[in-house]
Amino acid sequence: MRRVRFCAFLTALLLTAPAFATDSWQSLQQQAKGQTVWFNAWGGDQAVNRYLDWVSGEMKTHYAIDLKIVHLADAADAVKRIQTEAAAGRKTHGSVDLLWVNGENFRTLKEANLLQTGWAQALPNWRYVDTRKPVTEDFAIPTDGAESPWGGAQLSFIARKASMPTPPENPQALLEYAKQHPGKVSYPRPPDFTGTAFLEQLLLALTAQPEALKKAPDNTFAQVSAPLWDYLDKLHPLLWREGNDFPPSPARMDALLASGSLNLSLTFNPAHAQQKVTRGELPADSYSFGFHDGMIGNVHFVTIPANASASAGAKVVANFLLSPQAQIRKADPTIWGDPSVLDAATLRAEEAKQLSAQTPAGLPPVLPEPHAAWVNALEQEWLRRYGTR
Structure with missing residues (x-):
């Protein structure tokens, strides 16, 4: 069983895009220390808000990042703000560093070239992602590495x-x-x-x-x-x-x-x-x-605007959101219950067991x-x- 799990893990590594080199990721983490990251996220569910408060605490404790959560009624509000800043020529020091987004809002930003691209699949924790899920397209739009998957969803x-x-x-x-x-x-x-x-x-x-x-x-x-x-x-x-x-x-x-x-x-x-x-x-x-x-069903993502003020910090947060620790906690129905985007076969045995225990059974096919x-x-x-x- 361990040999099978190791082979699956190795295969996943070989199939993914090249990750940040160890030294460049460490350099990016050093750059992120002390940064304030403004994470704009839908705030319509208290379970989600409590989870994000936990993420903020983890980022402060382990990464010296001050993660500020901006609770949105609709992600479109942040999209409009990003568009307004672009129209005003604000190419740096934007007000949004990380945005919870998918679907039409992602399409709007991507088509206007208002997002950073090519970074998501280079995150170290991408190696855990279940690439059988639609993690490289969003409502039939290729992500081009501009979005990092965060969770699954099904109506x-x-x-x-x-x-x-x-x-x-x-x-x-x-x-x-x-x-x-x-x-x-x-x-x-x-x-x-x-x-x-x-x-x-x-x-x-x-x-x-x-x-x-x-x-x-x-x-x-x-x-x-x-x-x-x-x-x-x-x-x-x-x-x-x-x-x-x-x-x-x-x-x-x-x-x-x-x-x-x-x-x-x-x-x-x-x-x-x-x-x-x-x-x-x-x-x-x-x-x-x-x-x-x-x-x-779909996958929801986080993305980084092209004019983000704390790009390094945003990538570190996105990477943490893909960690087994964060994904297992998020999948727990007593905490949030948001489906994971990780492949249990890439995890350590105990982590895989925990994640599988949080996965709902008997779901209808995903369309x-x-x-x-x-x-x-x-x-x-x-x-x-x-x-x-």
Whole structure:
């Protein structure tokens, strides 16, 4: 077994891009000492915020880096700030050193050449990354080493056994459940990213042209997306508040589920329900599920703006986020429950055992997200059709 594990580890090393040379990484760590790194991250979940507080403490204790967390309501806010600085000619000393990002926001920054590239796969801890996951592309956009993977995600429903003993296996079954339980189903209002992901999930399941979703939408958008709007036209009158209002966030949906106002919530974390039950924030009979044919999933990343003030410190933080210690802690549902991006076969036996114990079992197949350009296209059409109600 040890020989097999060593061979897998060696193979992983050989397949990865060249890492920082030992002396250059040590030099970079010395450069990072004493730096203040401004890490802009979504702040909408207290478990995430507590985890980042722990990361900040570790960076201060072991690396002499002052990691400051900027809690964002939406990563797009930081993207706009980076764009504004670029427009003003601020090529150095930017206000964002590290950004939690993926999807449309990454595409926006990459296409404008506002990110550092070529560094992610050179991080020493890249050797642990599971390269079978989509860690070198983001919503079908090549990362070109501009993003370091941080965690996995998969869209998941949350329900209670008392009100949904048998979960719907597909969109049609969900529609039937909504007919039988009017007012008890909803989804977050787009452009909340989970609400938009729900639209993408339905589109993947309903469209007759799934191949079209692998590239940016074109003049076939109306034809490709027509089944989605037909479905929503049937679903919306059955929703909470008859589809005239939508919960603003997954957190609000969790609260409505806990109070019995809704029978369904949504999350991008398959371990979310277990985490909330453990903390007493959801009833004990809450559980996660997905459609039988699969649920969309992705990898979320951290990235470094081209004008970052503390580039060295940001790389050291990104590398720490990929460490077995940090990934195992993050995957623990009692702490955060965010799926790891590491390959257990590259870890020491005890670390591999710990990581495997934190990996949810029985998840549906992971479906790739549509091309990043579908996000804005779907959101704009949704707002045109339903946003003024």
